[in-house]
Amino acid sequence: xxxxxxxxxxxxYNPETIPVxxxxxxxxSVEEGEFTAIVGPSGCGKTTLLNMIGGLDISSExxxxxxxxxxxxxxxxxxxxxxLQHIGFVFQAYNLIPVLTAKENIEFIMVLQNRDAKTMQExxxxxxxxxxxxxxxxxxxxxxxxxxxxxxxxxxxLASRPKFVLADEPTAxxxxxxxxxxxxxxxxxxxxxKITFIFSTHDQRVIDRAKRIIKLVDGEIVxxxxx
Amino acid sequence: MILSLAWKNIWRSKRRSxxxxxxxxIGVWSIIFMVSFYNSMIGAISRNSLQHDYSHIQIHHEGYLxxxxxxxxxxxPSMLMKFPSQIPDIEAVSARLIVNGMVASPKTNLGIQVYxxxxxxxxxxxxxSGFLTAGDYFTNIKRNPILLSQKLAEKLKVxxxxxxxxxxxxxxxxxxxxxxxxxxxxxxxxxxxxxxVIYVRHEDLSxxxxxxxxxxxxxxxLLKDNESLIETKQMMEAKTNNLVRTYxxxxxxxxxxxxxxxxxxxxxxxxxxxxxxxxxxxxxLMAVLERTKEIGMLRAIGMFKSKIFxxxxxETFMISWVAAPMGLMAGFLTNLYFEKMGGLDLSxxxxxxxxxxGDAIFYPEIAQSTYLLLMxxxxxxxxxxxxxxAIKAVNLKPLEAxxxx
Numbered sequence: 001x002x003x004x005x006x007x008x009x010x011x012x013y014n015p016e017t018i019p020v021x022x023x024x025x026x027x028x029s030v031e032e033g034e035f036t037a038i039v040g041p042s043g044c045g046k047t048t049l050l051n052m053i054g055g056l057d058i059s060s061e062x063x064x065x066x067x068x069x070x071x072x073x074x075x076x077x078x079x080x081x082x083x084l085q086h087i088g089f090v091f092q093a094y095n096l097i098p099v100l101t102a103k104e105n106i107e108f109i110m111v112l113q114n115r116d117a118k119t120m121q122e123x124x125x126x127x128x129x130x131x132x133x134x135x136x137x138x139x140x141x142x143x144x145x146x147x148x149x150x151x152x153x154x155x156x157x158l159a160s161r162p163k164f165v166l167a168d169e170p171t172a173x174x175x176x177x178x179x180x181x182x183x184x185x186x187x188x189x190x191x192x193x194k195i196t197f198i199f200s201t202h203d204q205r206v207i208d209r210a211k212r213i214i215k216l217v218d219g220e221i222v223x224x225x226x227x
Numbered sequence: 228m229i230l231s232l233a234w235k236n237i238w239r240s241k242r243r244s245x246x247x248x249x250x251x252x253i254g255v256w257s258i259i260f261m262v263s264f265y266n267s268m269i270g271a272i273s274r275n276s277l278q279h280d281y282s283h284i285q286i287h288h289e290g291y292l293x294x295x296x297x298x299x300x301x302x303x304p305s306m307l308m309k310f311p312s313q314i315p316d317i318e319a320v321s322a323r324l325i326v327n328g329m330v331a332s333p334k335t336n337l338g339i340q341v342y343x344x345x346x347x348x349x350x351x352x353x354x355x356s357g358f359l360t361a362g363d364y365f366t367n368i369k370r371n372p373i374l375l376s377q378k379l380a381e382k383l384k385v386x387x388x389x390x391x392x393x394x395x396x397x398x399x400x401x402x403x404x405x406x407x408x409x410x411x412x413x414x415x416x417x418x419x420x421x422x423x424v425i426y427v428r429h430e431d432l433s434x435x436x437x438x439x440x441x442x443x444x445x446x447x448x449l450l451k452d453n454e455s456l457i458e459t460k461q462m463m464e465a466k467t468n469n470l471v472r473t474y475x476x477x478x479x480x481x482x483x484x485x486x487x488x489x490x491x492x493x494x495x496x497x498x499x500x501x502x503x504x505x506x507x508x509x510x511x512l513m514a515v516l517e518r519t520k521e522i523g524m525l526r527a528i529g530m531f532k533s534k535i536f537x538x539x540x541x542e543t544f545m546i547s548w549v550a551a552p553m554g555l556m557a558g559f560l561t562n563l564y565f566e567k568m569g570g571l572d573l574s575x576x577x578x579x580x581x582x583x584x585g586d587a588i589f590y591p592e593i594a595q596s597t598y599l600l601l602m603x604x605x606x607x608x609x610x611x612x613x614x615x616x617a618i619k620a621v622n623l624k625p626l627e628a629x630x631x632x
Contacts (some may be wrong), residue, residue, distance in 0.1 A: 016317040039449055056626045084529025099398070101234035104228065112228040112530055160529075 002068075003164050003196050004030040004053055007063035011048050011219070022048040024219040025062070030164070031196035035187065037201050037210035045219040046170055046200035053198070054087050054166045055079045059214025067163050084112055088157030090167035094149040096141040102152045103137040109160045127155035131185055152211065154186065164196035171203045183209050229409035229534060233541040236514070240280075244546060247510040251550035252557060254499045257602060259558025269488040271586040273481055279353050281474040282321075282447035284460055289296070289470045291444055297398050298465035299437070300444050301469050307446045314462050317453040319351035320448055324438070326396035329406055330375070342423050343432035346601060352449045354412065355426065362387035362411035365428060372410035373451050374426040379485060380412045394426070397436040405435040418582060437631040496601075500608045503627035507612030511543050515620045526625035536617045543613035544606065551605040553599050562591035 011023040022045045031034055038046050051057035052064055055071050064071050066086060096105045107126040128134045131151040141149050150170060157165045171179040187209055189195045199206055207213060215223040228575035230626050237244050286307055301307060304322060311317040324343040329336050346365045350356045356364040365372045385391060387409050394404040415421050433442055450459055456473050462473045475481050522535060570588035577587035
């Protein structure tokens with residue numbers, strides 16, 4: 001089942017002065033359960049593409065369908081709801097809420113979804129367990145290592161039960177051990193629960209684990225392989 | 228959890244929150260103190276004028292206002308004397324015969340108003356006997372005793388038992404003079420009385436100017452409290468065809484003083500609140516700008532603008548909710564302290580304060596409702612102060628924040 005479908009997607013910055021095509025006529029689809037890495041040199045448009053898939057940026061041309069729903073024409077408010085219900089985000093710098101504990105950070109997105117307390121409790125306990133950070137549940141981000149923080153961030157992204165998770169350079173700030181541990185968890189989730197992950201990365205360790213590698217150069221797909 | 232998050236956000240920068248909370252608390256405390264101080268000062272001026280000069284209600288002949296003097300004496304005075312037994316809210320009455328005249332001592336003479344009174348009645352209405360600084364209250368001098376103020380005594384260079392001559396006109400405009408002896412010297416809380424009123428017994432003056440014992444041109448009534456002022460006035464009007472006026476009608480400066488006091492208190496409150504407003508805006512703006520990335524992330528993961536707006540407003544409210552009661556409590560305790568200590572002693576400014584009829588010792592006065600009102604004003608200020616930072620926060624573009632990540 002197609003989770004993401006991009007058709008002739010382009011993003012043009014400064015269209016009326018000096019047009020810059022950050023993404024140029026990209027067409028691709030992502031099936032449920034994929035473990036996909038979007039790779040390419042800096043400035044090739046990886047993050048821009050991820051932003052458009054995540055409804056954070058608007059395309060100049062073409063369309064973005066998520067689970068069969070076009071998000072191009074959605075209002076800002078509709079996009080916010082859509083992101084909340086259907087998309088999980090993992091950021092390079094973790095971006096956890098520093099005053100909340102690991103558990104509260106995971107539950108926060110479910111609060112935004114108006115889930116009941118019991119559901120939140122069960123879901124956060126389960127995710128903490130699966131991420132291997134149950135013992136750290138009551139610690140604040142400043143009391144966790146980078147790897148542990150990123151695991152909390154992944155748990156937060158999964159807490160809302162999204163259609164897929166977008167991870168922008170998730171391992172860029174992690175050491176090798178933490179990177180491997182995080183990738184192990186994400187690969188396990190992908191394998192056992194068919195959770196769709198899409199990474200933008202130029203980390204070879206991530207690329208080596210990916211089941212599909214889409215290479216972007218100057219905003220265009222130059223290769224799309226399944227090693 | 229948003230409530231909890233807002234509370235935790237306040238304590239991210241403890242020093243900054245403490246500074247703004249202190250500013251709010253000190254601002255609230257200063258307003259409480261200033262309002263109490265103003266109320267005390269204005270209250271004393273009003274109370275002194277009311278209790279020691281005008282009384283609550285006065286009755287005159289309708290013509291007395293245009294031509295004060297002996298020509299317009301009140302009608303049916305014996306009936307007016309019975310009002311305290313007929314109208315329950317009247318505490319006491321003093322019937323007066325007031326005439327302009329001169330008082331002369333061996334050294335000098337002065338223009339004055341002579342209040343011819345019944346000493347017992349006047350004591351009940353104006354507490355005149357309580358202000359004696361020398362001599363006694365019409366007791367030791369058997370013939371033509373007189374009471375005059377310390378100020379007049381100094382001007383006339385007389386003391387207790389000194390002889391003075393009072394010169395007045397009778398009904399036919401004949402000059403009548405009589406020798407009086409100083410029985411007592413007083414210091415009233417009313418500047419008007421200190422500056423130009425002397426008291427003699429009604430029987431002595433009426434004998435001097437050949438008027439009957441029932442000749443009066445002013446009746447002054449002291450009420451049990453101020454609440455029934457209008458009602459009592461209306462009851463009196465129904466019983467007499469003389470002119471009945473409340474102290475507010477007699478002395479419009481009461482309203483003016485109270486209005487100017489209200490305006491002063493409002494101006495002080497507005498100034499303090501403006502200072503707090505800018506402090507709150509500055510603090511919350513800093514708090515928002517420091518969290519640009521985080522707020523952008525919250526927007527990215529699906530937090531609605533309205534919830535971010537609510538969170539920032541809540542943080543501002545919480546700062547005020549903590550700080551304002553602290554300020555109110557500090558104000559309350561300050562007032563309590565001065566009450567226990569016997570008031571705030573400003574004796575060194577007594578001369579200046581007496582010019583306005585005020586007291587040298589201030590007893591803080593503040594209505595309970597002022598605390599509640601002030602709390603509401605602080606909340607309103609916090610709400611206004613939160614709006615701009617909250618708008619800044621909701622206008623952050625999630626993408627721009629993401630790009631910074």
